[in-house]
Amino acid sequence: MTRYAHSYRLLVALDCIIFGFDGEEIKVLLIKRNFAPEAGKWSLVGGFLNEDEDLEIAASRLLFDLTGLHDIYVEQVEAFGRVNRDPVERTVSIVFFALINIADHDPEAVKAHNAHWISLKQKPSLIFDHDDMVRKALEQLRYKATLHPLGFELLPEKFTLPQLQKLYEAIYDAPLDRRNFSRKLLSTGLLIDTGEKNTNSTTKKATLYRLNKEKYQEQFYAFWNLMPVAIL
Amino acid sequence: MTRYAHSYRLLVALDCIIFGFDGEEIKVLLIKRNFAPEAGKWSLVGGFLNEDEDLEIAASRLLFDLTGLHDIYVEQVEAFGRVNRDPVERTVSIVFFALINIADHDPEAVKAHNAHWISLKQKPSLIFDHDDMVRKALEQLRYKATLHPLGFELLPEKFTLPQLQKLYEAIYDAPLDRRNFSRKLLSTGLLIDTGEKNTNSTTKKATLYRLNKEKYQEQFYAFWNLMPVAIL
DNA sequence: TCAAAAGTGTTAAGCTTACACCCATGG
């Protein structure tokens, strides 16, 4: 294979912000490192790019290793490349975020990697520039979730309106009016009433909805404008 | 310096989509390549990352080489990394877009690189995955320009309302109502009437405005909602 | 005086917001 002459070759890594929702809070899956460098500290899920891998494939590999899940929602955030961001050796890291239904992950895989679901609000400081990565990923999640109906990726197949509302309140860290939220969501036609009720509840049982997937596909790139605009 | 063992090191490049506006159309600065690979074809402005450079610094270096301009608006789009995207040797490319006032560029520098301003609508096919990069950059420009007042980066210091409107019509490739546009823009308080009139015009002379820079800074991250939402 | 572009106001419709009461359930 021909090669470019005189050029500088370096490591390319991938780091993933894995978002989950437990019904109350947004959580991220973080690693308590038992390996160098920075053993003992917290970091994102990451790894190096292999020779035969596309970026998205590599990100999916890392995500599968950690959660046991395929076909999850993944989006690139951006590349982080400060010269000294990794003190061991220069590495450019491509950052992705993933949205998963927290109930779906494989607890064995998570345990094996010494990973933990940590509430965003209690996130410890992370190594290198990983705090910046989380900040940027959250910003992008907020943008996207305002414009497109991607919150559903964080919920189980069947979910209630109050759950959905709590999710959006958690994403934006802001309270929403129950009546307005309900009206707006139902008016999108994205929700299908399953006829079932949430049996977990100890008080009045909420209606379980599922996502209208055709409409979801169609409308994904329609402007959604779900959130009060002032919140962004 | 310690190094990571057993890891694959590769080239990291940068490619820039340089947007300009000539008063009628959005243009991009493209290179008619007189060097390998793919000599004779069109490509984006690009180059390799150096050992001591941050990504943004490297992008600014490329932009300065080509346009003679410092301190221009630059934003990262994302990393492109398909295994075979560069047939010579695997290269991950970090893509940036830049917005410049087309009148400000240094014609000598542009000429020396065999670069040309090409209207988006007449853009030829580009090498490698550069067409995808342009598509993605344009998408990001549209998003951002809907939410934030960054169109001004493409205009001269003093500009008229009709120019501004043509700019937004070009960004979205859609017509806008003159009266509604004018009302909305003036109501933002972002425009300051210079008291001068556009002397170029052969018919009625339009008022020249300049940007209220303090307000621009303040409001950059305010949600702008300039465009009819249906256009996204 | 004519053609071409700039400037300007009003109305109707739709959307957003704010707000309060009743219902179902399990303890």
Next chain:
DNA sequence: CCATGGGTGTAAGCTTAACACTTTTGA
């Protein structure tokens, strides 16, 4: 029966969208 959370309607204000005529200028 009471505490908790689910479900629902309405009115006011604001924003958006649609629409046409007058003014300025230079050729």
